[in-house]
Amino acid sequence: MEKETARIEGFSDAVFAIAITLLVLELHIPAVESNNNREVLMNSLLAQWPSFLAFSLSFFSIFIMWVNHHKMFKQIYRRNTPLMFANGLILFLATCISYPTALLARYYSTPSATVAVAIYTGLFVWINLAFNLLWGIASRNKALLRPEISTDAIKKIRRNYQYGIPVHLSAFLLSFYWPGGALILCAGLWTYWAFTSRKLDLSASPTANLL
Template sequence: MEKETVRIENFSDAVFAIAITLLVLDLRAPEADTIKNGSELLTFLKNQWTTYLAFTLSFFSIFIMWVNHHKIFKQIYSRNTAIMFANGLILFLVAAVSYPTALLARFFGGEAATIAVAVYTGMFVLINIAYNLLWWIASTNKKLLRPGITDRAIRKIRDNYAYGLPSYLIAFGISFSFPVTALTINMILLLFWAVSSGKINLQQE
């Protein structure tokens, strides 16, 4: 069976690459005339810790999303209009990650941290829903999937994505009162996706 999703995957790879590149735009060096010595430069760098945190968290989030996207399309061989639009929704949200990242970088250390974290965690709720939608559309028609994939493999991938949604919703809900805890949950979920991405690599199932 010839794979029909090559153009979708190539286009998606380009969007993921651009999304990661956009994150770098928020990393700014100070103007030379505002820094007089090494001590002032060190102070400036220390004050930018929220920017470094937001950049690191979002970089690896997008990277792991790309890994999962790559592995899920190893299971999807054909495409229809619904798959293309569901994939487009994922790409739209991934491209928008730079905005909540900027909010997190600017406001996480202040009084507006709750809203900044709520927007950030809310974005990943939407991304998780989009991934669930993509796999649901693909798995409801087995003809769209790779030849020989078993029902067990289909359920394993479905369950893997379904596990994340309640956790993201919890993180979003508590972000209005406990932003640090909410962001910590997001970090734990990042590790979860990094480890569980192997469940999607089911070529022999």
């Protein structure tokens, strides 16, 4: 079966690249009164730790999104209109990440950290729902998928993404009480997905074991 998704994948790669590049705009050179004073410069750099934290978390999250999106489309061979719009929703949400990243960088070390982290984690609830929607549309019509993929494999991939809904929702609720813990919870999930993304690398065998 010939793949029909090349243009979708190419466009998606470009959007992910732009989204991940936008994050660096939040890293600014410190404005110091004395350029020759090493202590002032060092203190200014250390004071920007929330910006470095926000950049690192968001870069990692978008990269994991791209990896999983890429591997998901290794299993999707055909397209239809609902699938294209679901993919567009993922791309829209990916480009939105730069805004809560900026909020996190600016307000994480202030009393408003709970609001900034709630917006940040709340966005990832929507992103996870969008990924589940995309795979749900693709797997509901097996004609859209790679011919060799098994029903068991489809279910295992679905379960892998469904873990994110309760975890991201828990992080969102936790952000109002412990912002740092909410970010740790998200980072833990993204790390899990990084190690389990190989579940989408299915062999040609219909009985391929995803483990």
